[in-house]
Amino acid sequence: MLHRLRFIPGRLLQAVPVAFGVTIIVFFLSHLLPGNAALALLGERATKASVAALTEQLGLDRPLWEQYFRFLGQIVHGNLGTSLTYQLPVGQLVLQAVPVTLSLLGLALVMSLVISIPLASLAASRPNRAGDLFARGFTLLGQGMPQFWVGIMLILLLAVNVRAFPVGGYGDGAGAHLYFLFLPALTLAIAMSPTIIRSLRASMIGVLESEYVGTAKSKGAAGMPLFRDHVLRNAAIPTVSIIGVNLGYLVGGSLVIEKVFALPGLGSLMVNAIFSRDFPTIQGVTLFVAIFVVVVGILTDVVYTMLDPRVDLAGGTTP
Amino acid sequence: MTTPTAALVGFKQRRRASRSRSLRAWYRNGSLMAGIVIVGLLVLVAVLAPVIAPYDPIAQHLEQALESPSAAHWLGTDKYGRDVLSRLIWGARVDLRVGFLAVLIPFVVGSVIGAIAGYVGGIVDTVLMRIVDVFFAFPFYVMVIVLVFVLGAGETSIYLAIAAVSWVSYAKIVRGEVIVARQQDYVVAARLGGMSHTRLLVRHIAPNVMSQAVIYAMSDIVMDIMAIVTLGYLGLGIEPPTAEWGSMIVDGQEFITTQWQQTTIPGLVVVVTSLGLSWLGDGISDLLSPDRRR
Numbered sequence: 001m002l003h004r005l006r007f008i009p010g011r012l013l014q015a016v017p018v019a020f021g022v023t024i025i026v027f028f029l030s031h032l033l034p035g036n037a038a039l040a041l042l043g044e045r046a047t048k049a050s051v052a053a054l055t056e057q058l059g060l061d062r063p064l065w066e067q068y069f070r071f072l073g074q075i076v077h078g079n080l081g082t083s084l085t086y087q088l089p090v091g092q093l094v095l096q097a098v099p100v101t102l103s104l105l106g107l108a109l110v111m112s113l114v115i116s117i118p119l120a121s122l123a124a125s126r127p128n129r130a131g132d133l134f135a136r137g138f139t140l141l142g143q144g145m146p147q148f149w150v151g152i153m154l155i156l157l158l159a160v161n162v163r164a165f166p167v168g169g170y171g172d173g174a175g176a177h178l179y180f181l182f183l184p185a186l187t188l189a190i191a192m193s194p195t196i197i198r199s200l201r202a203s204m205i206g207v208l209e210s211e212y213v214g215t216a217k218s219k220g221a222a223g224m225p226l227f228r229d230h231v232l233r234n235a236a237i238p239t240v241s242i243i244g245v246n247l248g249y250l251v252g253g254s255l256v257i258e259k260v261f262a263l264p265g266l267g268s269l270m271v272n273a274i275f276s277r278d279f280p281t282i283q284g285v286t287l288f289v290a291i292f293v294v295v296v297g298i299l300t301d302v303v304y305t306m307l308d309p310r311v312d313l314a315g316g317t318t319p
Numbered sequence: 320m321t322t323p324t325a326a327l328v329g330f331k332q333r334r335r336a337s338r339s340r341s342l343r344a345w346y347r348n349g350s351l352m353a354g355i356v357i358v359g360l361l362v363l364v365a366v367l368a369p370v371i372a373p374y375d376p377i378a379q380h381l382e383q384a385l386e387s388p389s390a391a392h393w394l395g396t397d398k399y400g401r402d403v404l405s406r407l408i409w410g411a412r413v414d415l416r417v418g419f420l421a422v423l424i425p426f427v428v429g430s431v432i433g434a435i436a437g438y439v440g441g442i443v444d445t446v447l448m449r450i451v452d453v454f455f456a457f458p459f460y461v462m463v464i465v466l467v468f469v470l471g472a473g474e475t476s477i478y479l480a481i482a483a484v485s486w487v488s489y490a491k492i493v494r495g496e497v498i499v500a501r502q503q504d505y506v507v508a509a510r511l512g513g514m515s516h517t518r519l520l521v522r523h524i525a526p527n528v529m530s531q532a533v534i535y536a537m538s539d540i541v542m543d544i545m546a547i548v549t550l551g552y553l554g555l556g557i558e559p560p561t562a563e564w565g566s567m568i569v570d571g572q573e574f575i576t577t578q579w580q581q582t583t584i585p586g587l588v589v590v591v592t593s594l595g596l597s598w599l600g601d602g603i604s605d606l607l608s609p610d611r612r613r
Contacts, residue, residue, distance in 0.1 A: 017449055018449065018452045018453050018456060021449065021450065021452070021453030021456075022453055022456050022457075024453075025453065025454075025457070029465060029466075029469055030469075032466070032469040032470060033469055140594060140597055141590065141594075143541070143593070143597065144541065144590045144592075144593030144594050144597060145586070145589070145590050145593075146545050146548050146549060146552075146565070146568075146586060146589055147545075147549070148549060148552050148568075149568055149582075149586035149589065152568065152572055152575065152582055152586070153583065153586065155575070156575055156579060156582070156583070160575065160576055248455070248456070248457075248458040248459075249458060249459060249460075251458045251461070252458030252459050252460030252461050253460060255458075255460055255461060255464070256460060256549055256552070256553065259553070270461075270464070271553060274464065274468050274553070274555070275554070282465060282468065285461075286457070286461055286462075286465050289457070289461050290456040290457050290458075290461075291456075293455075293456045293457070293458060294456050297456075
């Protein structure tokens with residue numbers, strides 16, 4: 001098992017230039033602000049003195065490469081700058097918000113699987129029949145609905161009309177968190193499921209037609225054990241990498257969903273920062289999210305290798 | 320070499336395959352027709368907005384604010400007394416135009432970069448693909464929202480932001496296709512025949528590799544419309560008071576308990592639009608690459 005994870009150091013090395021690229025893009029974002037970034041940050045009514053002070057504080061009067069290395073040096077020391085609104089380190093704000101967003105993503109992922117596995121199985125077991133058409137309809141609708149609108153509709157149905165869930169907020173304590181996260185996670189799950197269903201359905205059909213499933217059937221395997229041990233396990237492998245790739249999309253979606261449900265996560269932090277023109281916070285959250293996606297990419301490769309004995313990203317031969 | 324018997328068996332199999340394919344093609348064409356009808360109607364509504372919209376979409380009549388649906392205002396009025404139906408109709412102009420136009424730049428830029436990476440290969444490919452990896456690290460919405468913020472709200476910023484984010488998908492798709500095409504016999508033959516690289520890429524490879532990019536573009540339009548609506552929701556979209564579906568959903572959200580239709584209907588219109596575009600995309604995908612079905 002372990003020898004197949006030899007690819008990890010190389011994969012990490014491959015991620016290094018990507019991470020550098022990410023910092024370069026995030027750095028240049030501030031230079032896309034029209035005119036002097038300091039002026040853009042302070043607004044039209046800023047005094048000359050305060051603009052000059054901020055220009056110096058941000059080092060905007062230094063050459064570009066020097067500014068970048070200064071920025072990079074700060075990041076390496078875990079310093080993401082200071083929020084203009086809260087006057088607190090952005091790193092601290094991000095760390096406070098991360099657990100909320102991660103819980104939301106985790107719950108959303110679990111819910112997507114709860115929705116996707118039965119639907120994909122139903123669709124794959126009898127293609128082009130009612131179950132398949134239903135799954136396809138769900139897929140089409142799930143992709144065609146704006147996520148935030150789904151959130152608003154769920155609030156309207158399940159929080160306003162039927163008072164089963166709160167309209168927003170995060171609650172106190174783990175149990176309450178779970179309860180408050182239910183609707184936002186469901187919203188994200190509805191957006192995420194179509195991709196999973198499609199991939200799972202296609203690979204399940206492939207697996208069901210394979211010879212080893214025929215062999216397993218001829219040896220008497222049937223029903224749930226056949227499905228669980230032979231079909232789902234093998235069909236899940238390509239789906240894992242699809243989920244990995246789409247997790248970034250899910251993160252982006254959670255940004256907007258957090259605003260809809262007033263969850264104090266990274267999304268709300270970022271959206272509020274946009275409204276208050278708090279650029280260091282916007283920059284910090286963007287950087288954090290992008291690095292998170294790079295890390296998830298590596299983790300996906302690890303899980304993928306562990307699940308499928310045939311995959312050998314190290315390029316060696318499997319004994 | 321195929322023996323006559325083998326050819327016959329093959330022919331029979333092909334005929335059987337083509338019959339089941341034509342059955343599926345009927346369904347597929349059904350989706351193409353549905354897509355054409357829905358998208359066609361929406362485009363018609365958008366074009367004819369000045370003629371068919373019963374009221375001015377931006378003229379405020381505060382004395383008629385927040386009216387429920389009636390004979391005069393089929394979908395009621397919003398908080399400024401503007402007719403919701405008229406705003407929906409005018410919104411089609413904005414959302415469809417931006418959705419379609421936003422796809423163009425990333426389609427062209429991404430395809431060109433992908434084709435170069437795939438065709439030239441080597442160090443050029445490695446460097447370009449690392450750049451693609453970097454852009455891929457930024458989730459779509461995060462990057463679009465940040466870029467629109469940085470560039471300032473408005474239509475041009477939306478085009479630029481979407482282009483900056485979504486060119487990578489086209490680059491990846493076209494690169495993969497070009498790598499496959501490069502090894503095909505007809506390409507090798509053309510090179511041996513002395514054809515220049517540019518001519519070969521433009522005249523022979525491009526027509527064969529673009530279908531996947533076109534198919535992706537259809538689903539990309541849906542994604543872009545979602546992005547525009549979402550930006551509108553966050554207040555970063557098309558500047559008010561222009562009628563736009565996303566901002567209509569936000570405006571209605573305040574009054575969701577009393578005037579639910581103000582939030583629900585614009586959302587449903589977005590859903591119908593994306594259904595139509597998805598069906599159209601499926602149909603086009605079927606026409607362009609009949610043997611590559613999901």
